[in-house]
Amino acid sequence: MGAERLPNHKLETGAFFQRDRAWHAPALTPGYKTSVLRSPQKALLSLDNSLSEINGPVFGHHVLGELDNDLIHNFARAGESAVGPRIVVYGRVLDERGKGVSGALLEFWQANAGGRYRHKKEGYLAALDPNFGGCGRTITDEEGNYAFRTIKPGPYPWPNGVNDWRPAHIHFSVFGHGFAQRLITQMYFEGDPLIWRCPIVNTIPDKAAVETLIATLDMQATIPMDACAYKFDIVLRGRRSSLFENRLEGN
Amino acid sequence: MAQPLDRLKESPSQTAGPYVHIGLTPNFCGIEGVYAEDLGASMVNDRTRGERITVHARIFDGTGTPLRDALVEIWQADAEGLYNSPTEMRGTSDPNFTGWGRKATDMESGECVFDTVKPGRVPFKDGRRMAPHITFWIVARGINIGLHTRMYFPEEEKANAEDPILTRIEHKARVSTLIAERADDGTYVFDIHLQGEKETVFFDI
Numbered sequence: 001m002g003a004e005r006l007p008n009h010k011l012e013t014g015a016f017f018q019r020d021r022a023w024h025a026p027a028l029t030p031g032y033k034t035s036v037l038r039s040p041q042k043a044l045l046s047l048d049n050s051l052s053e054i055n056g057p058v059f060g061h062h063v064l065g066e067l068d069n070d071l072i073h074n075f076a077r078a079g080e081s082a083v084g085p086r087i088v089v090y091g092r093v094l095d096e097r098g099k100g101v102s103g104a105l106l107e108f109w110q111a112n113a114g115g116r117y118r119h120k121k122e123g124y125l126a127a128l129d130p131n132f133g134g135c136g137r138t139i140t141d142e143e144g145n146y147a148f149r150t151i152k153p154g155p156y157p158w159p160n161g162v163n164d165w166r167p168a169h170i171h172f173s174v175f176g177h178g179f180a181q182r183l184i185t186q187m188y189f190e191g192d193p194l195i196w197r198c199p200i201v202n203t204i205p206d207k208a209a210v211e212t213l214i215a216t217l218d219m220q221a222t223i224p225m226d227a228c229a230y231k232f233d234i235v236l237r238g239r240r241s242s243l244f245e246n247r248l249e250g251n
Numbered sequence: 252m253a254q255p256l257d258r259l260k261e262s263p264s265q266t267a268g269p270y271v272h273i274g275l276t277p278n279f280c281g282i283e284g285v286y287a288e289d290l291g292a293s294m295v296n297d298r299t300r301g302e303r304i305t306v307h308a309r310i311f312d313g314t315g316t317p318l319r320d321a322l323v324e325i326w327q328a329d330a331e332g333l334y335n336s337p338t339e340m341r342g343t344s345d346p347n348f349t350g351w352g353r354k355a356t357d358m359e360s361g362e363c364v365f366d367t368v369k370p371g372r373v374p375f376k377d378g379r380r381m382a383p384h385i386t387f388w389i390v391a392r393g394i395n396i397g398l399h400t401r402m403y404f405p406e407e408e409k410a411n412a413e414d415p416i417l418t419r420i421e422h423k424a425r426v427s428t429l430i431a432e433r434a435d436d437g438t439y440v441f442d443i444h445l446q447g448e449k450e451t452v453f454f455d456i
């Protein structure tokens with residue numbers, strides 16, 4: 001883990017920008033019913049970061065297996081592959097200052113091409129794909145770039161309203177350089193008519209914020225006769241420079 | 252018009268959903284053979300320095316029902332108060348301690364268990380020392396943005412009384428929501444309440 005230094009230029013150790021809570025979904029969003037009993041009701045305690053949040057675990061490339069960024073093959077039997085439209089998802093992890101975040105661990109999970117998850121709590125009647133597990137991970141390079149290969153997930157119905165459907169999506173978990181940057185979000189696909197009908201998407205109040213979660217089809221990055229490409233950038237909290245801040249003793 | 256600041260906005264958080272296990276603890280939910288081990292499954296090894304402790308955590312919804320589909324991450328200093336992080340500038344932490352753990356709550360009992368060490372004290376910005384604590388981060392279906400909180404230790408009464416975070420809490424009756432209980436077998440029990448009279452203090456940090 002953290003014992004290996006980031007391949008980064010100069011280590012930055014400032015606190016992170018305050019989170020814009022109005023940009024994110026509030027905790028209580030009755031249209032997404034499960035949030036009603038799982039949302040804190042009291043005000044959050046607002047605090048500037050301490051070392052406990054400025055620091056964070058960082059993962060080296062040694063944790064990665066050869067097929068971790070290839071969901072088409074990482075669960076498939078030898079010589080076989082997952083069913084569905086083959087796609088490449090690529091992009092950058094940036095911070096709010098526009099700087100690439102190097103060494104960021106990205107983990108992703110998704111339903112198969114029919115919209116079915118490989119999970120014992122999953123009740124959708126769509127078929128399981130014996131060659132698709134649904135998880136993958138990668139680590140960004142020095143400029144914050146990442147890429148992985150998968151199949152396009154299908155949309156699926158879920159019990160909320162009587163007839164609510166999730167748009168096709170990939171779940172992302174992201175580690176930056178500090179635990180305060182920890183983020184889980186979802187990526188949607190350009191042009192999907194289910195996006196704006198989804199109660200989970202609609203927990204986010206600002207349309208412009210939702211649009212930052214929609215990946216763009218990039219015909220320049222496709223692999224001809226193989227896979228379409230979608231570009232999806234992720235932005236983590238920016239870091240304050242510690243220019244005029246008092247340094248901790250011993251620093 | 253003044254010059255634009257050219258800042259980007261943070262990607263909005265979305266719920267981890269009911270199938271977070273597939274991505275973050277695949278072996279736990281039966282997806283084997285992709286990763287050798289779930290990341291964060293173990294924090295310590297035979298050579299880890301410090302006092303070994305076990306923490307049992309549960310998360311309760313507004314009806315008092317434990318969440319059986321949550322995912323919990325903890326992050327803490329080693330026994331000397333140093334973080335296993337490249338941005339730790341005060342020294343080198345114990346190489347046999349990761350400082351970071353990740354567990355899904357049990358699908359029946361709703362409990363998750365961390366085997367770790369008791370953290371040392373870490374300085375606050377102004378040089379005061381914070382009481383020993385473990386940072387918790389909780390995601391689950393129905394939680395739109397990960398919840399940050401901390402667990403403190405019941406036997407650290409003096410350190411807790413001067414902790415810069417605990418002393419910031421206006422309603423003193425709520426301080427106890429951040430302090431674990433010690434069971435007869437010496438393990439710590441940390442109950443997190445999402446709502447209600449016992450609602451845990453969560454941080455915007």
Ligand SMILES: [Fe+3]
Binds near residue numbers: 166171268
């Ligand atoms: Fe999903």
